[in-house]
Every structure is written in structure tokens, then in C-alpha cells.
Amino acid sequence: MRDSSAWKPTSYRTHTLGQVVDNGADLVGKEVSVAGYAETVRGRGAICFLMLRDGTGHIQAFLKKDNMDEATFEAIQSASRESTIQVTGSVAQKRPPKVPEGEPLPPAEYEIQVSSAQILSMAGTPLPVGVTDDVHVGLDIRLDNRHLDLRRAHVNAMFQLRSKVLQYGREYLITEGFQEINSPKIIASASEGGTNLFPMMYFDTPAFLSQSPQLYKQLAVLGGLERVFEIGPAFRAEKHDTYRHLNEFISFDIEGAWMNDEDVMGVQERMIHHVWSQVAANDQNLIDIVNEYKASQGQETISVEVPELPFPRIPYCDAIEIVQKGGGEIEWGDDIESHHCDLIAAQYPGFHFLPRWPMAMKPFYIFHDENEKGTTGGQLSRGFDLNYGRDEMTSGGQREHRVDVLEQNLRNMDLNPEDFTFYTDGFRYGAPPHAGWGLGVARLLMVLTGAGNVREVVLFPRDRSRVTP
RNA sequence: GCCCUGAUGGUGUAGUGGCCUAUCAUGCAGCCCUGUCGAGGCUGCGACCCGGGUUCAAAUCCCGGUCGGGGCGCCA
Incomplete structure (x- = not known):
């Protein structure tokens, strides 16, 4: 991923994802706005995990129905992969994942607890080539969809x-x-x-x-x-x-x-x-x-x-x-x-x-x-x-x-x-x-x-x- | 331009004359569950490149076309 440590804020974000990932500990509790592609959208109940990617990193956005506008919550929850989404919320340490007994916990990671969000552009489905899929894709198809x-x-x-x-x-x-x-x-x-x-x-x-x-x-x-x-x-x-x-x-x-x-x-x-x-x-x-x-x-x-x-x-x-x-x-x-x-x-x-x-x-x-x-x-x-x-x-x-x-x-x-x-x-x-x-x-x-x-x-x-x- | 080889759901594949109203993965749609984290579970959707021929029967064999892949030539 690109080093974005010196990048300035833009109209669409206060931080790059890479900046939030790298400075998570210092940003805990602070409000940030970020934008990126929806890599995965998980959760169909009252909570939702949105994995965002921009050219500098990945971060998980955590959405809770109670914490935000309900219509927006539902829109994000049903957003297609690769849609572009802007979210605003506070940086928090992620809950650690479950690990097998006896194994050490991974290093602390950070997420954004979303208070408001906006779909900037909805991606069509299905994608002509998968971005994160493991499925092999031929060069010709890839070039058609470069x-x-x-x-x-x-x-x-x-x-x-x-x-x-x-x-x-x-x-x-x-x-x-x-x-x-x-x-x-x-x-x-x-x-x-x-x-x-x-x-x-x-x-x-x-x-x-x-x-x-x-x-x-x-x-x-x-x-x-x-x-x-x-x-x-x-x-x-x-x-x-x-x-x-x-x-x-x-x-x-x-x-x-x-x-x-x-x-x-x-x-x-x-x-x-x-x-x-x-x-x-x-x-x-x-x-x-x-x-x-x-x-x-x-x-x-x-x-x-x-x-x-x-x-x-x-x-x-x-x-x-x-x-x-x-x-x-x-x-x-x-x-x-x-x-x-x-x-x-x-x-x-x-x-x-x-x-x-x-x-x-x-x-x-x-x-x-x-x-x-x-x-x-x-x-x-x-x-x-x-x-x-x-x-x-x-x-x-x-x-x-x-x-x-x-x-x-x-x-x-x-x-x-x-x-x-x-x-x-x-x-x-x-x-x-x-x-x-x-x-x-x-x-x-x-x-x-x-x-x-x-x-x-x-x-x-x-x-x-x-x-x- | 020459030789070889191939084309099956959106993507990648299995399939070598009847077992194919076609396999698997991924995807997509929906449901269930869930602070998930390569999430998981269930249900469903979706394909034999085009045209001709052989055959009782063609995804499968033959011919032509189109578009790929590999090798070579060309690359003052």
C-alpha cells in the first residue's frame, strides 16, 4: 500500500485509511471522515461490518443501527461490493478476534465506529472480475476490465x-x-x-x-x-x-x-x-x-x-x-x-x-x-x-x-x-x-x-x- | 505470416458420442445467526462461442467463421 503519511485532507476525507491504521492509538476517540471502496459488507441484523479499502490501506467500519440514521444504516448494509462509501465516526480499538486456546492475541487494530455515512456511488452486480476473489481470471478478461x-x-x-x-x-x-x-x-x-x-x-x-x-x-x-x-x-x-x-x-x-x-x-x-x-x-x-x-x-x-x-x-x-x-x-x-x-x-x-x-x-x-x-x-x-x-x-x-x-x-x-x-x-x-x-x-x-x-x-x-x- | 492449441453460468473450471433438464468453486439474490474478521449455516439464480454438417443420439466428431492461449517469424 502507498505511504500516505504526508497526504493532506481532502473535501471527502479528513484522513486516509492508511493514516488511521498507522496512527490508530493516537486517534482513539477522535472523529474522522474517510472514504473508500466497500470490500465486504457483513451483517444483516442490527449491526454491520463494512470493510473499506482505499489506495493506502484497509479499515473496518462498525455500524450499529441504534447509533445512526436507520435508512442510511440499511442502505450501507445492502451496498454492493466495490461501491464507494464515505463514513464519519470515532476511531476505536477493535475487539480482538477469537483465537484458539493458548495462542497469543494479534496486535491491537483499530476501527471506525460510524455515526453517519453516505454511499457515493453504488457498484453494479455482479462484478465482471472479482477484486478480492481467489478465482483466477484470464488476462484478456482482466484487460477488458482493467x-x-x-x-x-x-x-x-x-x-x-x-x-x-x-x-x-x-x-x-x-x-x-x-x-x-x-x-x-x-x-x-x-x-x-x-x-x-x-x-x-x-x-x-x-x-x-x-x-x-x-x-x-x-x-x-x-x-x-x-x-x-x-x-x-x-x-x-x-x-x-x-x-x-x-x-x-x-x-x-x-x-x-x-x-x-x-x-x-x-x-x-x-x-x-x-x-x-x-x-x-x-x-x-x-x-x-x-x-x-x-x-x-x-x-x-x-x-x-x-x-x-x-x-x-x-x-x-x-x-x-x-x-x-x-x-x-x-x-x-x-x-x-x-x-x-x-x-x-x-x-x-x-x-x-x-x-x-x-x-x-x-x-x-x-x-x-x-x-x-x-x-x-x-x-x-x-x-x-x-x-x-x-x-x-x-x-x-x-x-x-x-x-x-x-x-x-x-x-x-x-x-x-x-x-x-x-x-x-x-x-x-x-x-x-x-x-x-x-x-x-x-x-x-x-x-x-x-x-x-x-x-x-x-x-x-x-x-x-x-x-x- | 507459419505451426500447435483452445472456447461450458458474471469469473475460473469438470466433462473425450447416450450416465448431462451439465460438476465444483467463486459470485449474485434471499433467509437465519453473529462484535464479525478468509465469518458461518440454509435456499435459490445463472452456462455448452457463431454458422453449417455427420449421427437414432453432439458440450463431445467434421467443416467454415470469430475470438483467445502457446511457440516461432517479423521487431531499421
Whole structure:
């Protein structure tokens, strides 16, 4: 649950439920107003127990027919689960529950003895997905009803973790001098091969949704911003259908001047180390909530293991050897596919970098040094991936800052340099060597939370067949 | 786009040609009891994805569709 100790009162409540729970002893006898969702409503006689939940905690409200307006009492008593209810009453210590002979009593708990109440919004019945039920619910049904699914404790906890990961990532990059930027998501040209961009109309001009901030963050660095990062959406019109791909996703990107591939790998591993350390130090309560659910479903629980620095580097040439020795069919120059990654992950189950890919497999903007050749003599690039186990988290690299090489790279890939002048012009007046990467936020969250599907950790995922809600 | 697989009450499931006017849990509705606390007890409600076919007989077999799930490809 969220820490609400510093939250101010609002028009609807004097205290959050978390504040009442945490400060119960001091509040005994005091009148408070709270509001929340009705988790259970028990009792059909002259008394009634209303379990309220808000985003900060749970508390029991105790209603007695004699102590309040009878019509209100009856309305609350017959309120459906998940209705929103505001109650006013005095804080009191709860009567202790019955425990078996010889067992110690649990620590004191507090409740609210209600003097007045109001139903703010009545929930329809039955609920399309249970919020507190133990019954398993399929992902598709959950996503159709995400607004209810989010009320479930472990789902709520995963999205709090997501927010924490972004917060810790941001704060770390800022300590290394990176500044946050936003690049346009509506772009004019299908700059890198139009087949995988979503077309749209920008008034009377054909335009596209951006698939990456790549070129723009580079232009920001060329413009002298030195070190930049962006957390923003990217759109890809690929008809993939897997646990790790979406057509709209949030990309965590950085770009830094006077850096090569190794420099930005360092930034990345230090950032991930910081994120994991902070989660381990501050957010075990959220991990516990997720684990409580996993345990109830018979799933393996998770623990936050702060990875050691530096992460292993497995250059492409070595990766090919590992795959070949593992029995995989692969040759220098082939892409390392998912089943190949399984072989590598067997030796390197955690985070590991795969640097120095063949230039032929990398985009035109990746830097290469003519002296860096692979085991079979092929030209290497300064591009790299970061994997966790079999899954790709990041791709990045040092960028080509020599405009003549850049234009040659474009021609080598059958692209017309004329179409890229908005980009290449940035390199004509002095360009610093620079490097960067883009990290899939949801994929990182999958690792942290043990989610088996990227859709679990995206609020309203967009995939091949889902555009709503 | 390819291969495999599936669709049963609101939700999650059992069911492999007649034993199914379909199982169980949860839910919902109602009653009883109760300072309850994973409350408990009782009664009731609610389903075989759509279209075609085979058969004396189809939730069950076949074909098509729609929508899922798994694996892969694609992912400059």
C-alpha cells in the first residue's frame, strides 16, 4: 500500500485509511471522515461490518443501527461490493478476534465506529472480475476490465513498482548530468523504411507516428545538450504477437556526447543497479504484495536481487561460439534468435550485454571502426544489446558522427541520403562522437515483477488485436 | 505470416458420442445467526462461442467463421 503519511485532507476525507491504521492509538476517540471502496459488507441484523479499502490501506467500519440514521444504516448494509462509501465516526480499538486456546492475541487494530455515512456511488452486480476473489481470471478478461483489475492488490502494487522504477531511473541519470527532453511523436517522413510505421494525416500532410526518438535525441546532443534522456511512447506497426511485444510501448532512451558504446553501457548498468538497489531498500512491501498473490496461485515468488557490476559483456563473436557449442545452428552474420538466446541465457541467466554486432545487421546511424573486424573478417559495429536471460531489454550503440560515412551507410542500405537531410544536416557543422540506448520499460518491469507477459505491466496495452479500452 | 492449441453460468473450471433438464468453486439474490474478521449455516439464480454438417443420439466428431492461449517469424 502507498505511504500516505504526508497526504493532506481532502473535501471527502479528513484522513486516509492508511493514516488511521498507522496512527490508530493516537486517534482513539477522535472523529474522522474517510472514504473508500466497500470490500465486504457483513451483517444483516442490527449491526454491520463494512470493510473499506482505499489506495493506502484497509479499515473496518462498525455500524450499529441504534447509533445512526436507520435508512442510511440499511442502505450501507445492502451496498454492493466495490461501491464507494464515505463514513464519519470515532476511531476505536477493535475487539480482538477469537483465537484458539493458548495462542497469543494479534496486535491491537483499530476501527471506525460510524455515526453517519453516505454511499457515493453504488457498484453494479455482479462484478465482471472479482477484486478480492481467489478465482483466477484470464488476462484478456482482466484487460477488458482493467479499471477493476487495477483494484486488485498485486496489480496495483505492480504499477506502483513501475512508477518507482521510472523515479529511480530518472534520479540516477540526473546525478550523471542527463537532462530530460521530449521529442515529437508525429513525424513527417517514414525515415527508416515506412512499412513498420503507423501512417496518419497531419492536417493535409501525410505523417507517421514515431517509432523511436533516436534521430531527435541525437539532434539534441549535436545541439549541445550534452546528455539527454527521454521516457516516451514509441509506435511500431509490426504484426507480432508475443508475450514481449506491443505496438505502443514506453521507451526509456538516453544519448550522451563524447561517449562510445562502452561508456553508455556503463551508464546503463549503473542505472539498473541503482534502480534495483532502491527497490530492494524501499519497496519490499510492494514485492511482498506481489508475492502474496503469486503464492496464492501456486506461482514461484520473486526476490529483488541487486545485480553485480559490471554486467558480463559477451561480444557478438563470442555469442556465436556459445550458440554453436550449445548445438545451435548459427553462423557469423546471422541474427541471434530467441532459441539461440536460450543457449546464452543458460550460461548468463541475468543481465548481460551483447556488444559489437556485425555492421551489416545494424542501422545506418551506428558507428563502426574500420579496424574492428569479426572472427571471419566481417566489419564490426559499435552496436550492442542488453539481455536479461533470453529477453532483449535494450538496444544501443555508438552513433556515426562523420557525415560522409553516414551518407555512405545510407546508400549501402539502399536509402536515399536526400531523404535524411533533416537529420544529416545536423552533422555538417561539427559533431561530437556520441552514443546512447533505448530500454523497454515494460520489459524491465517484467524482470522485476516476474510478470510473464508484458501486458501485465502496461496499463492499457495496445497489441495487434486490442485498441480498447 | 507459419505451426500447435483452445472456447461450458458474471469469473475460473469438470466433462473425450447416450450416465448431462451439465460438476465444483467463486459470485449474485434471499433467509437465519453473529462484535464479525478468509465469518458461518440454509435456499435459490445463472452456462455448452457463431454458422453449417455427420449421427437414432453432439458440450463431445467434421467443416467454415470469430475470438483467445502457446511457440516461432517479423521487431531499421
